[in-house]
Amino acid sequence: MKKIEAIIKPFKLDEVREALSEIGVTGLTVTEVKGFGRQKGHTELYRGAEYVVDFLPKIKLEIVVAEHIVEPAIDAIIKAAGTGKIGDGKIFVMPVEQVVRIRTGETGEAAV
Numbered sequence: 001m002k003k004i005e006a007i008i009k010p011f012k013l014d015e016v017r018e019a020l021s022e023i024g025v026t027g028l029t030v031t032e033v034k035g036f037g038r039q040k041g042h043t044e045l046y047r048g049a050e051y052v053v054d055f056l057p058k059i060k061l062e063i064v065v066a067e068h069i070v071e072p073a074i075d076a077i078i079k080a081a082g083t084g085k086i087g088d089g090k091i092f093v094m095p096v097e098q099v100v101r102i103r104t105g106e107t108g109e110a111a112v
Contacts, residue, residue, distance in 0.1 A: 001096040001109060002070045006061045007035070007089040008081040013059050019080035020063065023072045027112075029062040038086060058089065064096050066109050 008016060013030065020028065034055035065073055074091055082088050101111035 001064055001066055001099060001112065003062065003064050003094050003096045004070065004073055004077075005092040005094075006077050006081070007033070007058050007091075008061065008077070009083070009087065009089065010057055010059050012081045012083075013061075015080040016061065016077055019076035020073060023076050024069065025063055025065060025073060027063070031060040031062070033058050033060045037090070056087065064099060064112050066112065 006016070010032075017028065034057055036054060036056055061077075063073065070093060074093070077091055098107065099109075099111040100107050104111075
C-alpha cells in the first residue's frame with residue numbers, strides 16, 4: 001500500500017475528488033494548509049498599503065491506496081488539479097506498512 005499526499009489549489013478540490021472517485025478511491029483526508037514553493041507568494045493591496053503574502057492557501061489531500069491504484073490516482077490528480085500555471089502543487093508518494101480499521105479490526109487492504 002502507498003500513501004499519496006497532494007498539495008493542490010483550493011478551487012480544484014471538487015474536480016480532484018470526483019476524478020479520484022471515478023477510479024475507485026473511496027476515502028480521502030483534506031486539510032487546509034498554507035505554503036509556498038517557486039511561486040514565493042505575491043503582493044496584495046489592502047487599504048492603500050501594499051504587503052507581501054508569503055504563504056499561499058493550499059489544500060493537502062491524503063489517500064492510502066493499493067499498489068495497483070497508485071499510478072491511476074497520480075494521473076487523475078494531475079489531470080484534475082493542473083492549470084498549467086505556477087503553483088499547481090506537488091504529489092508525494094510514500095510506503096504504508098500497516099493499516100487497521102478501528103471499528104472492525106480489519107487490517108491491510110481490507111482496512112483501506
